Amino acid sequence: MSVFESKTPLPDPHITARAKGLLGFETLYLRVSKQLQLLINIDQVESWSKKYHGKRLALVEVLRDQYPFAIFYGDVGTGKSAMAEAIGNRIAKDAKIEDSVLFKLSNRVRGTGSVGEMGTLISEAFAEIKKSIGKDRRAILIIDEGDSLAASRTQEQSHHEDKVAVNTLIQAIDELRASKGRIFTILCTNRMSVLDPAIQRRAAVVEHFRRPNAGQRKDLFDMDLADLGLTQPQIASLVASTGALAGNPSWTYSDIRTRLYPAAVALAFPDTGLTFAHFEQALQVTSPSPALAD
Numbered sequence: 001m002s003v004f005e006s007k008t009p010l011p012d013p014h015i016t017a018r019a020k021g022l023l024g025f026e027t028l029y030l031r032v033s034k035q036l037q038l039l040i041n042i043d044q045v046e047s048w049s050k051k052y053h054g055k056r057l058a059l060v061e062v063l064r065d066q067y068p069f070a071i072f073y074g075d076v077g078t079g080k081s082a083m084a085e086a087i088g089n090r091i092a093k094d095a096k097i098e099d100s101v102l103f104k105l106s107n108r109v110r111g112t113g114s115v116g117e118m119g120t121l122i123s124e125a126f127a128e129i130k131k132s133i134g135k136d137r138r139a140i141l142i143i144d145e146g147d148s149l150a151a152s153r154t155q156e157q158s159h160h161e162d163k164v165a166v167n168t169l170i171q172a173i174d175e176l177r178a179s180k181g182r183i184f185t186i187l188c189t190n191r192m193s194v195l196d197p198a199i200q201r202r203a204a205v206v207e208h209f210r211r212p213n214a215g216q217r218k219d220l221f222d223m224d225l226a227d228l229g230l231t232q233p234q235i236a237s238l239v240a241s242t243g244a245l246a247g248n249p250s251w252t253y254s255d256i257r258t259r260l261y262p263a264a265v266a267l268a269f270p271d272t273g274l275t276f277a278h279f280e281q282a283l284q285v286t287s288p289s290p291a292l293a294d
C-alpha cells in the first residue's frame with residue numbers, strides 16, 4: 001500500500017474544471033504565483049540576473065536558500081486543500097511542463113505505531129518523489145492535515161515517534177532545495193500555531209484562509225443557485241443568515257456547500273421542487289462549523 005493517497009499527472013482536466021468553481025482562485029494564484037516563480041524557476045532567475053545585470057547578483061544566492069515550501073492555514077472548509085491542488089495544477093499548466101505529478105501524502109504515512117516507522121515512511125515518500133522527477137520532470141507534494149505530522153516537538157503530548165517524524169520532515173524540506181524548485185511542497189493545516197517553529201520558519205509562502213465574507217457568500221450563492229431563480233432579496237437573506245450570528249462564526253464554503261445545500265435539497269426531494277423556503281428551513285436545523293483557535 002502506498003503512503004500516497006493519490007499520484008495525479010498534471011495538468012489534470014478534473015482539477016482544472018474544479019478550479020472554475022473556486023471563488024477567488026485567480027486572485028490567489030496571481031498573488032502566490034509571482035512568489036512561486038522565484039522558487040520553482042530559480043535557474044531562470046539566474047539568467048534574468050545575467051541578462052539585466054551582466055552577472056549573478058548576490059541576491060540570487062540568497063533566493064537559492066529559500067525553501068520550495070508553502071503553508072496554507074485556516075479553519076476547516078475554507079478551501080486550503082482545493083486551492084492547493086488547483087495551484088499545483090495551474091503551475092504545471094502555465095509552465096507547459098509535461099510530466100508533472102501531484103503527490104498527495106496520505107495519513108498512512110503515520111504508520112501503525114511501531115518504532116521508527118513514521119520517520120521511515122516519510123523518508124520513503126520523499127525518496128519516491130525525488131526519483132519520480134528524474135532529470136527534468138516536476139512534482140508538487142501536498143501534505144494535507146499537516147498538523148498530524150508537523151506538530152511542535154515541544155508539545156506536552158508529543159511522543160518520541162512524533163519528534164523523530166518532525167525531524168525527518170524538516171530534513172526532507174531542507175533537501176528539497178537541491179531539486180532547484182522542481183519539487184514544491186504545500187502543507188495544509190487547520191492550526192498554524194501547533195506546527196513546529198522550524199517548519200513554520202521554512203515556509204517561503206504562508207497563506208491564511210478565511211471564512212468567506214458577505215460579498216464572497218453572495219458570489220457563492222449567485223454561482224451555485226443562479227438556475228433556481230431566487231430573487232435578490234432572497235439571496236441577501238441567505239447571505240445574512242450565513243453570517244456570524246448568536247455567538248456562531250460565519251459559515252465556511254464547505255458549511256454552505258456540504259451542510260446547507262444537502263439539507264435544503266433533502267427537505268424538497270423527492271416530492272416537491274426546491275424553493276427558498278427549504279433553505280430557510282434548512283438553516284434552522286444546520287449550523288456552521290466551530291472556529292478554531294488560530
Ligand SMILES: Nc1ncnc2c1ncn2[C@@H]1O[C@H](COP(=O)(O)OP(=O)(O)O)[C@@H](O)[C@H]1O
Nearest residue numbers: 021022023076077078079080081082253254257
Ligand atoms: N474559494 C472557494 N469557492 C467556492 N467553494 C469553495 C472555496 N473554497 C472551498 N470551497 C468549497 O468547500 C469545500 C471544502 O474545501 P476544502 O479545500 O476541502 O477546505 P479545507 O481543506 O480548508 O478544509 C470544497 O470542496 C469546495 O466545494
Ligand SMILES: [Mg+2]
Nearest residue numbers: 080081144188
Ligand atoms: Mg483540507
